[in-house]
Amino acid sequence: MSEWRFWFAAQKGTLLAFGIFVAMFILYTSNHPAGFTANVVQTASNKGVLLAFVAMAQTLVVITAGIDLSVGMIFLLTNCLASWLVVGGPVETTLGVIAVLFVGVLCGALNGAIVIYGRLQPIVATIATGAVYFGIALLLRPFPGGSVNEDLADALTGRIFGVVPASLVTLLATVLIIWVPFSRSVYGRAAYAAGSSEVAAYMSGVPIKRGKFLAYTLAGLLASIGGLFLTFFTYTGEAAYASGNAYTLFSIAAVVLGGVSLFGGRGSVIGAIFGAFAFRTIGDLLFVFDLDPLWQPLFQGVVLLLAVSLGAFALFRVKNRLEWFG
């Protein structure tokens, strides 16, 4: 009984995110002209999965009490790279995918090295590396273009057995292959401990540096999976500054909606995935209610502002005013 309560307390944010998503998705599909069909679900999941990968990446860094403002740019960079490399026959495509993922890992590792071993503030460091990644993306694709192995792209964005969206299956596989082993490993624990209280973790001899480094590196990997998927959906590579910025911003919104604490040490990737799905669904609600798409940026901004303000409710529990200054 008491174990069950512990589990509930730890997963409260994730469950809330799941609840929000389910409520929003029911609202969405019940007002959608086509209703709850495989097609609607496939389109929604394809859009949601893109943000979910970027949000997963952001979560890993946020858990360590850091922030990665370059995820959107890694996403763009790997998208542009994939539009060059993921082409041709099966062997070339496989090598291309591996190369793209490797570049993602490299970008994440660079962020991690600068933040952890260079001891710079994550905000400024990742804004600066984000500029570098965007510059490289622009070098790769000064104009939108390129192509991708369309068989692979259609397979991964289509449906399995005509019902289950393949992108959801890929997302699940990513969670099982990357998140589950990481969160159960010593380094995953270390990432949580570093976010919760770096001093205490350091004093207890937890390998915080390696844990944080691994978190940043895996964040790069996850962002590059997102970049690959963007290429699969659009068949092209495009270095659009606004789009990279938007994904960074939305990833933070998804993380907050997903119950991951921005102060670190609390939350999980699963929550962030549902946060991403919920955020996407909320953004698309405007379309099913036939409102002008011009209002979408404002609507998403307001949702984001409200979502981050929710954290302020914790202030009511503060008994000593000095705790305001954490």
Added chain:
Amino acid sequence: MSDTVTTGGAMSRMPKFLRRADRAVATAFACIVALLVFGSLYSPSFLSPEYLLQQLKVASFLGVIATGMMLVILLGQIDLSVPWAVATGAMMASAAAAFGPTGVALAIPFGILCGVMIGVVNGIGVAYLRIPSMIVTLATNAVAQGLMVVYTGGFSPQDSATAAMRYLATGSLIPGVPNAVIVWALIGAATVFLLTRTTFGRSVYAIGNRERAAYLSGVDTRRIVLIAFAIAGGLSAFGGVLLAGYASKAAQSMGDAYLLPAIAAVVLGGTSILGGRGSYLGTVAGVILITLLQSILSVMQMPEAGRQIIYGVVIVSMLLLYGRAPASR
């Protein structure tokens, strides 16, 4: 700075402002000189007074925006709402100009007021709701963008800047000295006064060092943070007003190019990103450094991609030189 203490004898003969300048400010000025020398090798007209004044004029737009950013960074916070605060200021000032003579007269104050409102929302979020500044300013940036997209219909607005805005940005009251430079100098002087001669300024440094201690010393830290964010928002919008005057109209993404340079200018000028340390002289050096770098890159016809990469690399390497946090012990 232990070396400044040991070499006190030699240092005391130097002018006061040089003695007080720390390593970062000195490095930034050294980089400016190096850039000027490099530029003059590339093109002889680089050192002509006209060219340098032109650079100073371009720098003053960034300077106004970076002043607000510096206030916020001194608090240990950051303002990521600069892009759309700039665009909002520019668009709203131009929009007000469409409302007859009263609108024209009130265009500049109205643009600044809109920026102040963005700053107030940021300040309430940071100071009273205790949301991390990076997050709340990103959110207000998104809201401001949303509002402007709804207002303009997704295109660049048709209204043009008023004569006063153009005069402020491109005219010259004193022959030879562009007005924009005078505006920056006035704002800079006011900021130096504010930071070094008023309780508000002292409180900003105190909060940046340790908000808890400032609070216990009787400083109304939340009010100070709110005011600082409001000033920062207003200055960003004013920068936008000047830019709109310079280009004679507002544009959709005109502010995007100012966020990274503004942060870079402040940080390269030796202001600690953790707050509590930094001088306005450093920010001036940082602004001029960034502007010269941009100018040299454009003279060399470096494409946008290369410029972004060089920015990023310069910021990271300068920070690695003198912006590192202490190691955990």
